[in-house]
Amino acid sequence: MKKIGVFLCILNCLFLLTGCWDRKELAEIKLVAGMAIDKGEDAKYKVTVEALNEKELNTQYASGNAATIVEGIEGNSISEITHLFNEYFAEFLIYSHMKLLVISEEVASAGMLDFIDFLERNREIRDDFNIIIAKDGKAEDILKISAHYRKASSLKISPQLDHLLEDWGGDPKMSIINFISELTLEGKEPVLAAVRLKGDKEKGKSMENIMQVTPDAIVVVDSLAIFKDGKLVGFLSMEDSRNYLWIRNDLKTTSLSVECQKGDYSSVRVTESKTEVTSKWKNNKPDIHVKIKAEGYLEGTQCYKSVDKLGTIEKYEKLVNDTFSQKIKDTISNVQKQYQADIFGFGEVMRRQDYHSFMKVKDNWGEEFSNADVKVDVDFVLRRSGIRSKSFLTETEK
Incomplete structure (x- = not known):
């Protein structure tokens, strides 16, 4: 019995030590x-x-x-x-x-x-x-x-x-x-x-x-x-591509430019953002609401404003919120009118949130998407102003 056991053990090892049948030399x-x-x-x-x-x-x-x-x-x-x-x-x-x-x-x-x-x-x-x-x-x-x-x-x-x-x-x-x-x-x-x-x-x-x-x-x-x-x-466009990622909650970090005075711009760096989308059937059409919460810091300004002044932070936040709420909505409107292709996944969101309504229109979703009511809200919070609160430009402002 001992010999049979040893033989089976050796046989088992032979199977384990077989080489790769499809190997190729470097x-x-x-x-x-x-x-x-x-x-x-x-x-x-x-x-x-x-x-x-x-x-x-x-x-x-x-x-x-x-x-x-x-x-x-x-x-x-x-x-x-x-x-x-x-x-x-x-x-x-x-x-x-x-x-x-x-x-x-x-x-x-x-x-x-x-x-x-x-x-x-x-x-x-x-x-x-x-x-x-x-x-x-x-x-x-x-x-x-x-x-x-x-x-x-x-x-x-x-x-x-x-x-x-x-x-x-x-x-x-x-x-x-x-x-x-x-x-x-x-x-x-x-x-x-x-x-x-x-x-x-x-x-x-x-x-x-x-x-x-x-x-x-x-x-x-x-x-x-x-x-x-x-x-x-x-x-x-590339800007629309970024807006797409933002809507899809796939945007990691980015920099945004906003016109703070005529011909002058300030830029903010977005470091965190979260997007929530609701999509339901309302008034015989899809009703879509995109809510974006984001935060970041001031990267540069051409507007000669001291960030430590009362109300300046709120002004920058409002500029970002108003500007990019409209830009993101414009991206969605462009896709609705020109392509009738729901690349944003609003239909897939409706399938999860309002299943019975979506199933009634899923075969014609492209057209339904093109007629959808869309609302976009951006809530941006400016956390920091970089390593200084006053721009050197304020020192030369007339």
């Missing part, structure tokens, strides 16, 4: 940092990948060659295309560390988004990459621009979007899971950040682009892309 792989989806000329799609030349990303071993290799293949299935790239590359492409997915405006406007099923289903692709729209051009061109930051376009754009969200607002930080959810959600249409190529795209492909103080080409975050019924229908 010398045989190449990491993909970004993927771009365009319409193909001879097939449904053209898929372009940005694969990293790891040696050139290391400052100790870099020799001045290109930090990435960008190639594209056409085909009718994204899955098949991703397995064809050994036409160009000697190594296996690994997609698990992908940072960026760029979709062309042409593809998004046509509603050709069925390739997302492959990205969600694939077990090797994580769901934490940024998804963006390439505005006014091809998605592949976005990946071909050499950048000062880490030399690779994808490795520059991904933190660029994250830092914009953290410092000012403007990127909705839409993961593939959230995007799919909002494509199918009743009462909410999805949005994505939109970027565009500024400058000469041909010169931007050269390594000389990162050797200049002012690059010949650079990728800039341009706007917010609006979807309706699975198709791209338009864009919002």
